[in-house]
Amino acid sequence: MGRFIVRRLALMVIAxxxxxxxxxxxxHMIPGGPFDRExxxxxxxxxxxxxKYHLNEPMWKQYLLYxxxxxxxxxxxxFKYPDRTVNDIIKESFPVSAQLGFWAxxxxxxxxxxxxxxxxxxxxxxxxSFSMFFAILFISLPSFVIAPIFQYIFGVKLHWLPVANWGSxxxxxxxALSLALGPTAVIARLTRASMLEVLSNDYVKAARARGLSxxxxxxxxxxxxxxxxxxxxxxxxxAAIFTGSFVVEKIFNIPGLGxxxxxxxxxxxxxxxxxxxxxxxxxxxLMNLLADITYALLDPRIRYE
Amino acid sequence: MALxxxxxxxxxxxxxxxxxxxxxxxxxxxDRGEVLGIVGxxxxxxxxxxxxxxxxxxxxxxxxxxxxxxxxxxxxxLSDREMNAYRGKRIAMVFQDPMxxxxxxxxxxxxMMELLSRDPNLKTKKDKIDRAIELLxxxxxxxxxxxxxxxxxxxxxxxxxxxxxxxxxxxxxxLLIMDEPTTALDVTVQxxxxxxVKEIQEKYHMAVIFITHDLGVIAGFADRxxxxxxxxxxxxxxxxSIFENPLHPYTQALLSAVPKLDMDRSQRLYAIPGSPPNMIxxxxxxxxxxxxxxxxxxxxxxIPIAAGTxxxxxxxxxxxxxxxxxxxx
Amino acid sequence: MSMDIKIEELKDKSLWEPIPEEEKMGxxxxxxxxxxxxxxxxxRFRKNRLAVLGLVLLVIILLFALVGPLVSPYPYxxxxxxxxxxxxxxxxxxxxxxxxxxxxxxxxYGARISLAVGFLAAMVQLVIGVLYGGISGFMxxxxxxxxxxxxxxMYAIPILLIVILLMVVLGPGLVNIFxxxxxxxxxxxxxxxxxxxxxxxxxEFVLAARVLGASTKRLLLRHxxxxxxxxxxxxxxxxxxxxxxxxxxxxxxxxxxxxxxxSLGSLASDGVEYIRTAPxxxxxxxxxxxxxxxAFNxxxxxLRDSLDPRLRR
Numbered sequence: 001m002g003r004f005i006v007r008r009l010a011l012m013v014i015a016x017x018x019x020x021x022x023x024x025x026x027x028h029m030i031p032g033g034p035f036d037r038e039x040x041x042x043x044x045x046x047x048x049x050x051x052k053y054h055l056n057e058p059m060w061k062q063y064l065l066y067x068x069x070x071x072x073x074x075x076x077x078x079f080k081y082p083d084r085t086v087n088d089i090i091k092e093s094f095p096v097s098a099q100l101g102f103w104a105x106x107x108x109x110x111x112x113x114x115x116x117x118x119x120x121x122x123x124x125x126x127x128x129s130f131s132m133f134f135a136i137l138f139i140s141l142p143s144f145v146i147a148p149i150f151q152y153i154f155g156v157k158l159h160w161l162p163v164a165n166w167g168s169x170x171x172x173x174x175x176a177l178s179l180a181l182g183p184t185a186v187i188a189r190l191t192r193a194s195m196l197e198v199l200s201n202d203y204v205k206a207a208r209a210r211g212l213s214x215x216x217x218x219x220x221x222x223x224x225x226x227x228x229x230x231x232x233x234x235x236x237x238x239a240a241i242f243t244g245s246f247v248v249e250k251i252f253n254i255p256g257l258g259x260x261x262x263x264x265x266x267x268x269x270x271x272x273x274x275x276x277x278x279x280x281x282x283x284x285x286l287m288n289l290l291a292d293i294t295y296a297l298l299d300p301r302i303r304y305e
Numbered sequence: 306m307a308l309x310x311x312x313x314x315x316x317x318x319x320x321x322x323x324x325x326x327x328x329x330x331x332x333x334x335x336d337r338g339e340v341l342g343i344v345g346x347x348x349x350x351x352x353x354x355x356x357x358x359x360x361x362x363x364x365x366x367x368x369x370x371x372x373x374x375x376x377x378x379x380x381x382x383l384s385d386r387e388m389n390a391y392r393g394k395r396i397a398m399v400f401q402d403p404m405x406x407x408x409x410x411x412x413x414x415x416x417m418m419e420l421l422s423r424d425p426n427l428k429t430k431k432d433k434i435d436r437a438i439e440l441l442x443x444x445x446x447x448x449x450x451x452x453x454x455x456x457x458x459x460x461x462x463x464x465x466x467x468x469x470x471x472x473x474x475x476x477x478x479x480l481l482i483m484d485e486p487t488t489a490l491d492v493t494v495q496x497x498x499x500x501x502v503k504e505i506q507e508k509y510h511m512a513v514i515f516i517t518h519d520l521g522v523i524a525g526f527a528d529r530x531x532x533x534x535x536x537x538x539x540x541x542x543x544x545x546s547i548f549e550n551p552l553h554p555y556t557q558a559l560l561s562a563v564p565k566l567d568m569d570r571s572q573r574l575y576a577i578p579g580s581p582p583n584m585i586x587x588x589x590x591x592x593x594x595x596x597x598x599x600x601x602x603x604x605x606x607x608i609p610i611a612a613g614t615x616x617x618x619x620x621x622x623x624x625x626x627x628x629x630x631x632x633x634x
Numbered sequence: 635m636s637m638d639i640k641i642e643e644l645k646d647k648s649l650w651e652p653i654p655e656e657e658k659m660g661x662x663x664x665x666x667x668x669x670x671x672x673x674x675x676x677x678r679f680r681k682n683r684l685a686v687l688g689l690v691l692l693v694i695i696l697l698f699a700l701v702g703p704l705v706s707p708y709p710y711x712x713x714x715x716x717x718x719x720x721x722x723x724x725x726x727x728x729x730x731x732x733x734x735x736x737x738x739x740x741x742x743y744g745a746r747i748s749l750a751v752g753f754l755a756a757m758v759q760l761v762i763g764v765l766y767g768g769i770s771g772f773m774x775x776x777x778x779x780x781x782x783x784x785x786x787x788m789y790a791i792p793i794l795l796i797v798i799l800l801m802v803v804l805g806p807g808l809v810n811i812f813x814x815x816x817x818x819x820x821x822x823x824x825x826x827x828x829x830x831x832x833x834x835x836x837x838e839f840v841l842a843a844r845v846l847g848a849s850t851k852r853l854l855l856r857h858x859x860x861x862x863x864x865x866x867x868x869x870x871x872x873x874x875x876x877x878x879x880x881x882x883x884x885x886x887x888x889x890x891x892x893x894x895x896x897s898l899g900s901l902a903s904d905g906v907e908y909i910r911t912a913p914x915x916x917x918x919x920x921x922x923x924x925x926x927x928x929a930f931n932x933x934x935x936x937l938r939d940s941l942d943p944r945l946r947r
Contacts, residue, residue, distance in 0.1 A: 015790035022796060026803045123364075133684075136935065140927035142879045144886050144899075145920040148906050152913050202405040209359050209400075210420055210472060211392030214385070220419075221408055228410075243794050247886055251906060262887045265802060273802055277795050284792040300410060300456045594653070603649035626650060 008292045012285050019281040023274050024066050028059070075275030080267055086275030089260055096166065097245050097256035103172060104179035104241050105234070112184045113230060116191025117223060123196060131188060138185035144247040147178035151251065164253040175252045179244050183237045190233055195226040228298045235291035239284040307334035308376060308512050309358070309480055315370035316350075316357045323585040327353040327366065329536040335480065340506060340513045342527035342544070344520050344559065348581050350536040351516045352401075355482045358514075359398055360388050376479070393420060397473035401485040403465035407457035413468055414453030417441075420475050440471040443508075445501060463494035467501065474505060481506075482514045487522065499526065520559055524548060532556050535582050535592040542617040552619045554597045591622065599623045678940035685936020691929035699745040708736035710743045711894035719912045728918040732908065735894075737901075737915065741922050744898035747808065747891060748878045748926055751815065755877030756870050758816045763823025764866060770824065771831030778828075785824055793818045797880065801889040808891050811881055819877060826869055830862035864941040871934035875927035882923055898923045 057065070069076065075086035115135070119128040138146075154174060155163035162171050198204065199222055207221045242258070249259035257276065264272035312332045318325040328350040335341045343351045356362045358373055360380060373380040375396065380388060392398075400406045407416060417437040418430075427433045434453070441449035444467040457465060466486060473481055483502065487495040503526055506513050515523055523530065524544065531541040532555065540553040551557045558577045579596035582588055588595050594604035601622060609620040612628055679685050703710060708726075714734035722729045728737035770781040797814045804810040882899030884890045891897045898919045905916030 011786055011790055014787050018787060019791055019796070023799060026799050029803050136684075136931050137924075137928065140875065140931050141924045142882065142927075144883060145902065145923055148902070148909055148916050149920060152909050152916070156910055156913075202400055202402055203408045205361060205363075206398075206400055206406040206469070207408070208361055209392055209398040211389050211394055211423070212419065213389065216419075220411070225408065225410055239792065243792075247883065250887075265798065266888050268802070270802070273799070277799055281792050281795050284795070285790055288790055298410070301458050600653045601650050602653055603644070605653060606649070622650075 004296050005293060008289055012289045015285050016282060019285075020067065020070050020278055021063075023278055024063055027270065027274050070278060075278060076271050078264075078269060079271045080264070080269040086272055086279075089272065090257060090276070090279055093255055093257040093260050096254060097242065097249065097258055100172060100175055100179065100245060100249070100254065100256060101238065101241050103176040104183070105238055107176060107180040108183035108187055108237065108241070109234065111180075112187025113191050113227070115184075115188040116230075117195055117226075119188065119192045120195035120199065120226075121218075128192075132192070135185040135188045138181045139189070141182065143178050143182055143244040144251070146181055147175065147248045147251045150174045150178055164251075166252075166254045171252075171254075175245075175248050175254060178248050178251075179241050182244070183240060187230060187233065187237070191226060191230050194229050195222060198222050198226040201225075228295065231298060232291045232295045235287040235294070238287050242280070242283070306377065308337045308339075309514075310334040310374040311354075311358070311371070312374070313371040314354065314357055314368065314373065316353050316362055316366060316368045318366040320365055320585075325584045326536050326587070327584065328357060330371070331533070331536075331538050332371075333531050333538065333541065335512050335514060337479065337512055338510045339529065340515060340523075340527045342520075342523035342530040343514060343516045343533060344518065344523070344530060345533035346518055346581055348535070348584065349533040351518075351533050352484050354533070355398065355484050355514065355516055358482065359392060359396065393478070394423065394476045395478050396480045396482065397476070397478040398482040398484065399466070399469050399473050399486045402489045403462050403469055403486075404489065406469055407465060409457055412454055412456055413460070414455075416468070416472060417453070417475065420472055424476055436475075440475055441468070443474075443505070444468070444471040445497075446471075461494075462490050463498060466490060466494075466498055470498075470501065470505065474509060474511070477509065478511065480512045480514070482516070484516045485518070486515075488517070488519075495522075502526070520548075532559065535584065535587055537592060538618070538620065539593065540619045540621075542613075546617060552613070552617075552624050553593075553621045554599055554623065555593050558596075591620075601626075675937075675940045679936050682936040682939060684932045685940075688929045688932025688936065691925065692933060695745060695926055695929060696749065698742050699749050702742035703739060703746070706736070706739040706742065708739045710739050710896060711735065719908070719915075721912070722914055729912065729914045731904070731915055732912075737918055740896040740901060741898065741918055744896050744901050744919060745922055745926065747895075747897045748881065748923065750808075751811065751881040752874040752878050752926075752930070754812050755815060755819045755874055758819045759823040759870050759873060760866070761820075762816075763820035764827050766820060767824035767827030768831060771828035771835070782825075782828070785821055788818070788821055789825075793821075794880065794883075797884070798887075798889065801884055806889050806892045808895070811884060811890060815877055815880060819873070822873065823866070823869055826865055827862060830865055834862060868934055868938040868941060871930055871937055874930045874934075878923070878926060878930075898926075 073087070075090070078084050078086060078089065115131045119131050122128045151163055151174060154160045161174050165171055204217060204221050207217045212221075245256060245258035246262050247258070248254075249256040250262045253259070257280075260272070261276045261280075263269075264276070311334065314328050314331045315326070316328040318327055331350070331354060333341065343354065345351045353362065353366065356366075357368050358375075358380070360368070360383075362368060368381065371381070375391070380391065383391070407413070414434075414437065417440065418433050421427055421433045421436055424433075424436070427436055437453060438449045441452060446452055446464060446467055452460075457468075460468065470486075486502070487498050490498060499522065502513075502515075505511075506526075515527060517523055520530075527544045529541065529543050530547045532539050532547075532553065534555050540547070540551070540556045547556065548560070551560050555577075577596055582592055582595070588605070590606050591597070591600075591604040591609050594600040597604065603622050607622075609622050609625065611618050611620060612625040613619045708714075712735060714730070717726070717730050717734040719732055720726055720730040720734075726736050726738060728741060731737055731740070766781065766785075770778045797818065800814040800817070801810060804813065881890060881897060882902070885897040885899030886903040888900075888903070890900055901919035902916055902923070905912075905914075905919060908915045
């Protein structure tokens with residue numbers, strides 16, 4: 001277990017380093033440099049930026065200084081909003097994204113696992129065909145397609161829920177649903193496949209032959225084992241929900257980090273794009289690491305490797 | 306009255322290529338304390354017979370006819386809940402592959418405690434642990450206290466099969482079904498497990514149905530032997546007469562396929578010609594006739610009827626003819 | 635059973651004569667009719683209604699995307715200020731946009747781009763992914779170790795973010811999307827092919843071919859690659875919608891193809907602004923994306939189910 005985590009941790013650090021390095025060099029590849037744009041930058045800001053990015057220093061030194069900043073968690077200033085740093089933006093807007101993401105993850109997990117198990121237990125029956133048809137349908141609908149459709153139907157046409165903006169729990173339903181439906185479908189399919197595989201295992205047959213109750217066989221033997229791959233998928237799922245939030249937050253005008261990210265892409269606010277990219281990358285890589293550790297915790301064969 | 310009496314059991318698999326009659330009208334019985342060996346090639350229906358008795362045949366299979374009378378009660382008429390009370394407690398089963406028969410995410414101890422909680426005599430947790438340790442000792446696992454907290458993958462194949470046997474006998478069942486329990490194991494381990502099975506059977510005096518494709522394995526263990534071919538019983542008798550005087554050509558072939566120590570080196574081991582039949586469209590008449598060296602015209606036309614004396618049953622037209630029942634032929 | 639046989643019937647002496655060897659119902663006739671592996675796959679695929687529906691859908695979409703723009707009376711970029719924001723009608727089945735362009739033509743163009751992206755993703759997987767994974771699995775040892783570490787690291791990197799960054803740097807445009815996607819789309823495939831090769835290497839028929847002195851090239855072409863085909867095809871098919879989504883997503887956030895060219899993603903993105911007044915502008919491109927993805931998913935699922943030998947009964 002210890003060795004396993006150390007190996008994964010090393011992989012994570014390398015991946016993070018690769019992202020930071022790629023980010024740095026891509027930033028320097030931007031034609032004409034990141035800060036020479038059509039309109040001249042105020043002198044004070046330019047100075048600030050040059051200081052921040054040490055633009056007068058040789059490239060290798062700039063790189064090392066940049067690495068040093070990142071290690072200390074300093075992601076630099078915004079180019080468009082000079083009075084704010086990327087750290088400020090994240091601190092302010094990430095909690096909003098996290099709240100939205102939390103509900104979406106919760107919904108996707110709960111509904112997905114339930115639907116998947118029920119389908120597996122009724123393989124080939126109407127409920128199975130029905131839920132699997134909807135699963136494949138929602139897998140084929142990206143969140144940026146679902147979101148405006150929901151907005152139109154439930155907001156514009158039916159007036160059941162607010163069309164956009166952020167505030168009460170009512171504002172959360174449509175965006176969370178848009179984010180959750182795809183992952184719900186993926187989890188349902190994954191659970192079903194995993195469950196069917198486990199159900200065909202000898203140890204399930206043997207448990208039934210020992211006369212254990214149906215419920216016990218289902219939960220302790222089938223569901224528990226079937227959920228291992230599902231739980232490990234949970235973290236990549238969180239990643240998927242957060243990248244989905246880029247567009248959904250934009251569509252519903254939610255002041256989360258995703259909307260800031262997309263806005264800064266529209267505005268070509270390079271320093272924010274780079275800083276937030278590094279932040280998201282670190283977040284997603286961390287999720288990957290958590291997935292690996294969970295897997296090791298759930299499956300004793302890996303734990304004692 | 307026999308402990309188990311199976312009458313005209315029919316278990317079919319409804320695949321989309323057609324109906325496979327995996328067990329097609331098989332009858333037999335097992336007395337208390339008796340060991341019945343069921344022998345046949347893979348696909349002969351011996352495992353499906355076992356699963357039918359446990360009522361654990363999976364989709365698309367279904368037991369469509371017959372009776373399974375256990376201790377005076379037809380198991381096929383029980384509700385699922387009632388049947389569940391029989392499993393593990395009165396009829397236990399050991400499967401072929403010990404590597405996959407235990408839940409990889411649960412400790413061996415968990416498997417045992419879970420089962421022992423159904424024993425009303427074990428009231429406290431300590432009672433159960435003591436009993437689990439006693440059982441592991443009984444199946445020859447050393448350091449049972451330590452082993453309880455270990456996971457299945459920390460056990461070798463032979464050790465896992467010992468655990469499976471311990472689980473099977475934990476609630477003192479009347480009938481123990483063993484489906485090729487040694488096939489997946491190394492030869493030396495096979496011998497040890499067979500020793501253990503014999504010892505346990507004698508000690509607890511259980512009835513055992515021992516399923517195997519290898520006649521040699523049960524020679525010194527079974528009281529009676531039933532030979533199956535393509536879903537049907539072809540011969541049944543006590544173990545000595547089957548080995549001394551096999552009557553059905555298929556049994557004879559099976560026996561000559563077993564290598565013997567006193568065999569001349571230049572002698573070739575006998576192999577049954579042809580391959581097992583396609584079970585969706587089995588041969589008409591006697592299912593063995595395409596591979597039978599003595600096949601007669603009637604064998605391709607009519608299903609053989611029982612021939613033989615008390616304690617001996619053979620389904621073969623050749624044996625029938627030699628008995629002289631039909632005059633003039 | 636024994637009841638319906640009468641002793642009388644058995645008295646016919648001819649019944650008791652031996653059957654000549656050639657008259658026996660030979661084992662050959664008795665085994666199931668021989669079908670080739672792919673014949674069997676096709677037979678099962680055909681029985682899967684959704685899979686066939688997906689295939690038909692794909693053909694129709696392909697026809698519309700390739701031929702549609704050629705026969706459409708409106709060029710994709712032709713603005714018509716007399717026909718601004720028209721609702722769907724006979725002349726414009728999907729309506730028109732805010733500068734009077736025919737949405738139907740533009741959606742067909744967008745579908746072209748989506749399919750091109752899908753095709754590219756398939757190619758990248760089939761060429762780079764299969765080659766990389768194949769070499770890694772086949773060579774084994776140190777080479778395999780190093781090649782797989784590289785994949786592990788790249789796998790841990792959030793691809794979409796790097797693609798976004800690349801697009802920011804390279805600038806919007808179809809070629810750049812191809813480049814950015816091409817960098818990453820082979821990773822999963824490389825892993826799958828490698829594990830397939832590793833499993834197959836242990837299989838007896840490959841060992842047997844080795845023992846018989848088959849050359850490495852022959853071993854690869856004759857044994858390993860055909861047997862690893864199944865999972866490869868399924869993975870390619872099921873990954874195509876992801877690539878199409880990624881392009882649509884990039885176009886949606888303004889990093890994809892630039893105006894007046896249209897991708898389904900940028901069309902949907904443009905349409906969102908008119909959701910109250912002209913919902914069809916968003917609806918039709920969105921439905922088109924969903925339909926394409928649905929078709930590939932149906933086909934991919936069908937292929938997986940019919941290729942999986944465990945499902946064969």
